[in-house]
Structure formats: structure tokens, C-alpha cells
Amino acid sequence: MTEIKLIKDIFNKDVDYYILPVYKNFNYRKYLKVNIANEITSLIKTGQIISKYCNKTILSFKDKYIKKMYFIGLEDRENLTTEKIRQAAGLVIKDLKTFKAKSISTIPWFDEQEKQIAQIEGLMLASYNYNAPKKENKEIKIENIYVSDFKEKILKETQIICKNVFLQRDLMNMPSNIVTPTYIEREAEEIAKKYQLKFKSFTKEQAKKIGMEAFYSVAKGSNEPAKFIILEYYGNKKSKDKIALVGKGITFDSGGISLKPQSSPLSKIEDMRFDMSGAGVVLYLIKTAAELKLQLNIIGVMPVTENLPSGTAYKPGDVLKxxxxxxxxVISTDAEGRLILADAITYAIKNYNPTLLIDIATLTGGCVVALGHYATGLMGNNKELLEKMKQSGEETGERMWELPLWDEYKEQIKSKNADIKNYGGGDAATITAGCFLKEFAENVKWLHLDIAGTAYGVLNKNYIPEGVAGTGLRVIFNFLKKIEKEV
Known part of the structure; x- marks a missing residue:
């Protein structure tokens, strides 16, 4: 895993490349010898170093310490969003991996704290490598990034968040024969031991005894033992307020009896190992909160199981309590995520009485149709919290688009044979799934994040090198930091 190390002077460190920004009035003399700073300024004026956004220039200088300089264009700095900075930093790493660079160094490109955070995030997130189980693994890795003039607190916090995103990405990338419900249970238990958290886990049989027939029914089709996992983090023992995070954890989703096709415009069957992404977010988000001592009380609930067809699997037409x-x-056994989330949401409400509940899931293919891979579908029952989450989305680059939960949509999930049905057809499928979950959130303040399009399959983002984004952790942590300030 790449490390970002804070040093006093990056130009006294022997590295493969030194990274510098290019835009009008950047003070190169603050960091470089006068002769080199003047030479750079002259080369910018003559157009030999390009300042246009995301254009790169690589030069060597006749200096004892400096081998090669990589200049990244960041012109029009006043209109540069944090996402554009994140993208530019990611491009640097993406490029330097192809040059087989092992070590690089850089300085803050801007003075503003939020822009410095975006720079660190871009550098760090783009450096991710998945160590696939191959006989020979020839992945190019940047081992060390040396920086100077950043605040240590910002650097430490951002690096911890990014490293937990890496763990989340690893969990998603690993095959489902390794990342089973038991594997996630062990990971949760290890996190609980390390950070002194409360840990509980139920089998599907225990869950059924409690009354979670929806979770049990999804789980009973597989021979792989299902796990209903709870982690409790208490960062503010003076407060009785609790935030519940509920993450969908389908470690492989075949669709059950309503079997998925081998390949469709929306997904490939082998990608259905990613259907545990929501549980991965919750797992490593609580770890992040514990590491950074977030002053909130957070309950993580992760219903984790496979969804497979078999002689014991639940069926379309079944009625579950x-x-x-x-x-x-049950209209479709491929609408299983909302079933396990329904029991998990109720469990969190009954046992912890949360002041806020957030669920996160790769829930609907309809969300990919509606929003593609660049916006998470956002729904909820509290306008202020919806706006706060959207703001966090803008700040982290994990953007949100709010979808309505109007009463008219509820008509699609009315059932003649039960209180509600689990699938309302293809029209507004993402919204009707949100309407379904709203029925179980009751009067608790609630937000629903559908990350079906943003968890994986993301292209054209320089800081997501493998297409597996690990979306959710950074944006929810940013949101929780806003809540923390209000406590």
C-alpha cells in the first residue's frame, strides 16, 4: 500500500519525479532555488511548460538533487473545483505508473485546506493496486509519495480515509468464494477487537427465531452460512443519540429463482460479487470512525448472505413476514436486497432507537439506467439531511442526485396478497425500491443511497484506476463530520 510521508524539503529527497503545479502567479521561489524558479517561470511564459488544465510537461534540470520534474497544468485556478483537483492529481499518478516510477514528491498546489485534501485524495486513491491471486503479479506500484508543507493532521486523516477505501476496494475485488459472509464476519470481529467495539453476529437460524423471515428466506437458498452482523461504536458516551448505518451484503447475487442472465446491458453475472458493496462501506466506515475518534455513536448493521437458486430457495409468490x-x-427473488435491508432497518430501529438511519446498497439496475456511473441515487424523508448529503457529495466528488418518493409511486408496490410487494415493475424501479424501504424506516430520519452505478464500473475518473470505486465511505464520513460539528 502506497504511503504518503511528510518531510521538510522534498528537493532534498532523491525520488524519480518531482511534481509541480502550473498556473498564473504560483510562487516557485518559495520551494526552489532562485535560478531554477526563474527558469521555470521563463519556460511557462514561452509556452514550453503548459498551464492548460491537465496538460503535462516533463523536464530535467541540471541540478544535483533534481532528476525529473513533472508539471501538471492547473490554469484558471479560481474556477478549479475540488473534483478537478482530485482528477488532476489522479492523472499524475496514472501517468507516472506507466513510467514505472517508484517514488515521487510534491508540495501543496493551493493554500486552501479543501483543495489540499482533494490533492492528497487524488494522489492516494489513484495509487491503489489490487493484488490479484496470480502466479505472477506485475502490477506497477508507486511505493512512496513524499510531501512537504501540508498540515500533519490533514495528511493523517485523509490518508486513513483513503486506506480504508482501499480495504473496501479489496473486499469488492476479491472473488466471492473468498469473500463469503463468514469472511466479512471475521473481518468485523477483528476490527471490533482492535478498536474495542461491540460486536454481534447471528446465523440465519438465529435471525429467523428473532423474526427476520425476510433475511432468512433470502439466505436459505445457499449452503454458505449467512451472517447478520452488528458493530457498535460509541465515540460520544455523553450523548444518547445514535446513528444507524445499514449496508446490503449480498456476497454473490445470482438472482435466485428469478435467475439473472449471463450478461446484460447493465451487468455481467461475474460482477455480482460486488453486491456486498454496501456492507463493505459500513464495515470500513466504522473502522474509519474508530481510528479518527469521531465524536458520534454509530451502529453498523450488515445483513450478509448469498442469493442462490436451489431446492430450499424462496420463490416468486411467497409471502414473508x-x-x-x-x-x-415476493414478485422477484432478484429484488432480494430490499428484503434483507427491511429486516436490518427494523432491527436497528427496535434495538437502538437511532436519531438517524442511513442505508447504502447496490440496490437497483434502474439506478444505472437513470443516472449511469457518476451519480448515486439519493432518497430520504428529511429535506435538511438530504441537502447536507448532497453537499457532501459535491465536496468529495461522490455526487448525489435526489429522486422523489411521491405517494403515486407507492401504488406500484401495493399487493393483494400481503401488505406490500417487493417489486413494482420496471417503471421508476429505483424509486419504488426506495418507497419499499421507506415503509420500514417508519418515523426515523432516514436516507437511502443507491450505489448500483457508482460502486463499480466507473470510468474516466483518474483516481479510480481499476473501475472499482469503493463509493460511499468518503461521502458518508464527510456527512458524519458535518453532523459531529452540530452535536
Whole structure:
């Protein structure tokens, strides 16, 4: 894993490349010898170093310490968003990997704290490499990034967040025969031991005894033991307020009896190992909160199971009694995520009485159709919190688009045979899934994030090198920091 190390003077460190920004009035003399600073300024004026956004120039200088300089264009600095800075920093790493660079160094490109954070995020997130189980792994890795003049606190916090995103990406990338519900349970237990968190886990049989027939029904089709996992983090013991995070954890989703095709315009069957992304977010988000001592009380609930067809699998037409007491008619066994989330949401409400509940899931293919891979579908029942989450999305580059939960949509999930049905057809499928979950959130302040399009398959983002984004952790942590300031 790449390390970012803070040093006093990057130009006294022997590295493969030194990274410098290019835009009008940047003070090169603050960091470089006068003769080199003047030479750079002259080369910019003559157009030999290009300042246009994301254009790069690589030069060597006759200096004892400096081998090669990589200049990244950042012109029009007043209109540069944090996302554009993140993208530019990612491009630097993406390029230097192709040059087989092992070590690089840089300075803050801007004075503003939020822009410095975006720079560190771009450099760090782009450096991710998945160590696939191959006999020979020839992945190019940048081992060390040396920086100077950043505040140590900003550097430490941002690096911890990014490293947990790496763990989340690893969990998603690993095959489902390795990342089983038991694997995630062990990971949660190890995190609990290390950070002194409370840990609980139920089998599907135990969950059924409690009354979670929806979770049990999804789980019973697989021989792989299902796990219903709870992590409790108490960062503010003076407060009784709790935030519940609920993450969908389908470690492989075949669709069940309503079997998915081998390949479709939306996904490939082998990608269905990514359907545990929501649980991955919750798992490593709580770890992040514990590492950074977030002053909030957070309950993580992760229903984790496979969804497979078999002689014991649940079927279309079944009517299931959920933990809430509401009954659900199963229309599609491929709408299993909302079933396990329904029981998990009710469990969190009944046992912890949260002041806020956030669920996150790769829930609907309809979200990919509606928003593609660059916006998470956002729904909820509290306008102020919806706006706060959207703001966090803008700040982290994990942007949100709010979808309505109007009463008219609820008509699609009315059932003649039960209180509600689990699938309302293809029209507004993402919204009707949100309407379904809203029925179980009751009167608790609630937000729903559908990351079906943003968790993986993301292209054209320089800081997402493998297409597996690990979306959710950074944006929710940013959101929780806003909540923390209000406590």
C-alpha cells in the first residue's frame, strides 16, 4: 500500500519525479532555488511548460538533487473545483505508473485546506493496486509519495480515509468464494477487537427465531452460512443519540429463482460479487470512525448472505413476514436486497432507537439506467439531511442526485396478497425500491443511497484506476463530520 510521508524539503529527497503545479502567479521561489524558479517561470511564459488544465510537461534540470520534474497544468485556478483537483492529481499518478516510477514528491498546489485534501485524495486513491491471486503479479506500484508543507493532521486523516477505501476496494475485488459472509464476519470481529467495539453476529437460524423471515428466506437458498452482523461504536458516551448505518451484503447475487442472465446491458453475472458493496462501506466506515475518534455513536448493521437458486430457495409468490410485522409478497427473488435491508432497518430501529438511519446498497439496475456511473441515487424523508448529503457529495466528488418518493409511486408496490410487494415493475424501479424501504424506516430520519452505478464500473475518473470505486465511505464520513460539528 502506497504511503504518503511528510518531510521538510522534498528537493532534498532523491525520488524519480518531482511534481509541480502550473498556473498564473504560483510562487516557485518559495520551494526552489532562485535560478531554477526563474527558469521555470521563463519556460511557462514561452509556452514550453503548459498551464492548460491537465496538460503535462516533463523536464530535467541540471541540478544535483533534481532528476525529473513533472508539471501538471492547473490554469484558471479560481474556477478549479475540488473534483478537478482530485482528477488532476489522479492523472499524475496514472501517468507516472506507466513510467514505472517508484517514488515521487510534491508540495501543496493551493493554500486552501479543501483543495489540499482533494490533492492528497487524488494522489492516494489513484495509487491503489489490487493484488490479484496470480502466479505472477506485475502490477506497477508507486511505493512512496513524499510531501512537504501540508498540515500533519490533514495528511493523517485523509490518508486513513483513503486506506480504508482501499480495504473496501479489496473486499469488492476479491472473488466471492473468498469473500463469503463468514469472511466479512471475521473481518468485523477483528476490527471490533482492535478498536474495542461491540460486536454481534447471528446465523440465519438465529435471525429467523428473532423474526427476520425476510433475511432468512433470502439466505436459505445457499449452503454458505449467512451472517447478520452488528458493530457498535460509541465515540460520544455523553450523548444518547445514535446513528444507524445499514449496508446490503449480498456476497454473490445470482438472482435466485428469478435467475439473472449471463450478461446484460447493465451487468455481467461475474460482477455480482460486488453486491456486498454496501456492507463493505459500513464495515470500513466504522473502522474509519474508530481510528479518527469521531465524536458520534454509530451502529453498523450488515445483513450478509448469498442469493442462490436451489431446492430450499424462496420463490416468486411467497409471502414473508418481516421483523416489523409487515408481510411482503415476493414478485422477484432478484429484488432480494430490499428484503434483507427491511429486516436490518427494523432491527436497528427496535434495538437502538437511532436519531438517524442511513442505508447504502447496490440496490437497483434502474439506478444505472437513470443516472449511469457518476451519480448515486439519493432518497430520504428529511429535506435538511438530504441537502447536507448532497453537499457532501459535491465536496468529495461522490455526487448525489435526489429522486422523489411521491405517494403515486407507492401504488406500484401495493399487493393483494400481503401488505406490500417487493417489486413494482420496471417503471421508476429505483424509486419504488426506495418507497419499499421507506415503509420500514417508519418515523426515523432516514436516507437511502443507491450505489448500483457508482460502486463499480466507473470510468474516466483518474483516481479510480481499476473501475472499482469503493463509493460511499468518503461521502458518508464527510456527512458524519458535518453532523459531529452540530452535536
Amino acid at each position: 418481516t421483523l416489523s410485522g409487515k408481510t411482503v409478497e
